[in-house]
Amino acid sequence: MGQITLKQVTKKFGDVEVIPPLDLTIHDGEFTVFVGPSGCGKSTLLRLIAGLEDMTSGSMDIDGMDATSVPPSKRGLAMVFQSYALYPHMSVRKNIAFPMRMAGMDQAEQDKRIEQAAAALNLTDYLDRKPGQLSGGQRQRVAIGRAIVREPSAFLFDEPLSNLDAALRVGMRLEISEMHKRLNTTMIYVTHDQVEAMTMADKIVVLRAGVIEQVGSPLELYHSPRNVFVAGFIGSPKMNLIEGEEAAKHSAASIGVRPEHIDVVESGGMWTGTVGVAEHLGSDTFFHVHETGLAETITVRTEGDIMLKHGDTIHLNPRVDLIHRFDAQGLRIE
Amino acid sequence: MATQHSRSAARLMMAPAVVLLLGWMLVPLVMTLWFSFRNYLPLRGGDLGWAGFDNYVRFINSSSFWPSVSTTLIIVGGVLAITIVFGVLLALLLDQPMWGQGIVRILVIAPFFVMPTVSALVWKNMFMDPVNGLFAHLWKFFGAAPVEWLSQASLTSIIIIVSWQWLPFATLILLTAVQSLDGEQLEASEMDGAKPLQRFGFIILPHLSRAITIVVLIQTIFLLSIFAEIFVTTGGSFGTRTLTYLIFQRVLESQNIGLGSAGGIYAVILANIIAIFLMRIVGKNLDA
Numbered sequence: 001m002g003q004i005t006l007k008q009v010t011k012k013f014g015d016v017e018v019i020p021p022l023d024l025t026i027h028d029g030e031f032t033v034f035v036g037p038s039g040c041g042k043s044t045l046l047r048l049i050a051g052l053e054d055m056t057s058g059s060m061d062i063d064g065m066d067a068t069s070v071p072p073s074k075r076g077l078a079m080v081f082q083s084y085a086l087y088p089h090m091s092v093r094k095n096i097a098f099p100m101r102m103a104g105m106d107q108a109e110q111d112k113r114i115e116q117a118a119a120a121l122n123l124t125d126y127l128d129r130k131p132g133q134l135s136g137g138q139r140q141r142v143a144i145g146r147a148i149v150r151e152p153s154a155f156l157f158d159e160p161l162s163n164l165d166a167a168l169r170v171g172m173r174l175e176i177s178e179m180h181k182r183l184n185t186t187m188i189y190v191t192h193d194q195v196e197a198m199t200m201a202d203k204i205v206v207l208r209a210g211v212i213e214q215v216g217s218p219l220e221l222y223h224s225p226r227n228v229f230v231a232g233f234i235g236s237p238k239m240n241l242i243e244g245e246e247a248a249k250h251s252a253a254s255i256g257v258r259p260e261h262i263d264v265v266e267s268g269g270m271w272t273g274t275v276g277v278a279e280h281l282g283s284d285t286f287f288h289v290h291e292t293g294l295a296e297t298i299t300v301r302t303e304g305d306i307m308l309k310h311g312d313t314i315h316l317n318p319r320v321d322l323i324h325r326f327d328a329q330g331l332r333i334e
Numbered sequence: 335m336a337t338q339h340s341r342s343a344a345r346l347m348m349a350p351a352v353v354l355l356l357g358w359m360l361v362p363l364v365m366t367l368w369f370s371f372r373n374y375l376p377l378r379g380g381d382l383g384w385a386g387f388d389n390y391v392r393f394i395n396s397s398s399f400w401p402s403v404s405t406t407l408i409i410v411g412g413v414l415a416i417t418i419v420f421g422v423l424l425a426l427l428l429d430q431p432m433w434g435q436g437i438v439r440i441l442v443i444a445p446f447f448v449m450p451t452v453s454a455l456v457w458k459n460m461f462m463d464p465v466n467g468l469f470a471h472l473w474k475f476f477g478a479a480p481v482e483w484l485s486q487a488s489l490t491s492i493i494i495i496v497s498w499q500w501l502p503f504a505t506l507i508l509l510t511a512v513q514s515l516d517g518e519q520l521e522a523s524e525m526d527g528a529k530p531l532q533r534f535g536f537i538i539l540p541h542l543s544r545a546i547t548i549v550v551l552i553q554t555i556f557l558l559s560i561f562a563e564i565f566v567t568t569g570g571s572f573g574t575r576t577l578t579y580l581i582f583q584r585v586l587e588s589q590n591i592g593l594g595s596a597g598g599i600y601a602v603i604l605a606n607i608i609a610i611f612l613m614r615i616v617g618k619n620l621d622a
């Protein structure tokens with residue numbers, strides 16, 4: 001079990017209100033990702049849930065029990081830190097055993113759980129090494145192992161992949177997702193990387209300045225962003241946001257078109273411009289198009305085999321039914 | 335430092351410094367060795383010739399030799415214990431955010447800047463004097479008879495004085511070590527269910543082990559040779575005669591340079607024995 005409910009939670013550091021009143025429910029077994037630009041309060045929110053920070057006001061329930069003033073170790077949550085926070089003087093085995101040792105679990109049970117965790121995480125050969133002798137990915141696994149053995153009701157991840165290189169990050173992303181499917185435990189995952197959010201989450205919580213901008217499944221956020229911020233934040237490359245006359249044609253203050261929803265056509269099309277930078281990824285090509293008569297540079301995502309170069313003229317035709325419209329407050333118009 | 339050429343150039347340029355340092359160390363050592371085998375009495379005829387191992391035999395057979403070794407070890411051990419225990423506690427305290435932190439830190443470090451002679455005199459006259467000392471007044475206030483610190487508890491007094499001088503050093507080194515501890519480790523251990531004392535024992539203390547090692551090694555070097563504090567306070571009486579002080583007495587009070595030099599060589603041997611033991615016990619902490 002691991003249902004977490006936040007009610008009117010606020011957090012102030014001195015006079016600075018980092019998190020204005022916030023309500024959120026995380027259901028049992030859900031993989032929830034907090035995503036937002038740096039400084040948006042997502043880590044603070046996670047630390048409030050963990051109990052490492054005290055709430056200024058509001059309350060929190062875990063499985064229906066009030067946990068607002070329960071100390072961190074009694075909340076039944078396990079956390080994986082950005083720096084992994086392994087204990088450098090202890091072997092991997094002792095690191096993983098530490099929470100069980102603190103709980104006074106008997107040795108046989110400890111050994112059993114360590115063996116299981118080590119087998120699941122490919123750490124069996126490294127149990128007697130010190131963290132300093134492990135690679136970044138292995139340290140990450142030890143940190144996860146230390147969390148797993150506690151059999152917590154929810155896992156908290158604080159940007160766990162940001163210290164890994166790109167290839168490892170993709171691998172660990174999969175491993176964490178698979179672990180979630182296998183354990184079926186609630187997981188709360190903080191990241192600033194929207195790709196991680198989109199690929200892993202059952203539910204994404206987009207935060208800006210401590211305020212929840214939108215909560216929803218990855219595809220909900222992709223298909224119907226509630227406002228301009230979410231529209232710009234979710235999706236890669238970023239959505240083209242166009243203001244002014246062009247938006248007025250669609251009777252909106254601004255419109256958004258995703259780069260993958262613009263077709264490159266031989267002639268005609270709604271916009272004609274010049275290719276600035278062409279990024280060829282093989283599978284896809286991203287064109288940054290200038291001089292379309294719009295103030296904004298338009299990014300287009302096309303098939304990889306369209307061979308246009310810098311300076312070439314390009315004709316673009318956005319798919320009108322997939323244009324997002326926003327009003328003057330930046331809110332979505334249906 | 336890649337090429338053969340630059341390496342030999344580097345050696346050449348380092349040579350003067352190496353020669354100077356080596357000479358600086360070797361000349362006094364060799365002279366001490368030389369004198370230790372001579373019958374050298376400056377006021378009673380000067381250098382009276384070869385003495386063989388007489389000086390060594392006499393020094394070690396003197397009734398004051400073994401007591402002086404044990405006094406030395408007690409003082410070193412006592413000061414180390416006090417400075418490390420209180421150093422760790424003070425470092426943890428000073429690491430807490432508090433009002434006036436900067437000033438408090440300077441105040442804590444201040445005793446280290448007081449010269450040994452001065453601090454010994456201050457302690458002797460202001461605190462430990464049985465008539466006018468602050469301790470005497472304190473004892474009298476509670477109706478007790480004042481303690482004659484430097485005669486009744488002479489060794490304890492010296493340990494207190496020296497600890498007071500070296501506590502800032504230990505605190506300073508340990509404070510920097512405490513500050514370098516990754517806060518996430520403490521938070522992780524807190525989430526893992528470790529109580530404050532367990533966090534101290536399992537996380538903070540192991541993290542400090544390297545700094546403690548350094549404090550132990552450096553302080554031992556200096557504590558083996560403390561002199562001014564004893565000279566100013568008890569003058570070596572009441573069981574406070576360390577090996578250093580004994581050598582001083584042999585050379586200057588008995589005017590026997592040969593005997594003193596033999597004692598000096600024993601002191602070198604003792605220091606090396608302690609160094610070997612220390613490196614065995616705590617040196618492994620220094621491996622990264």
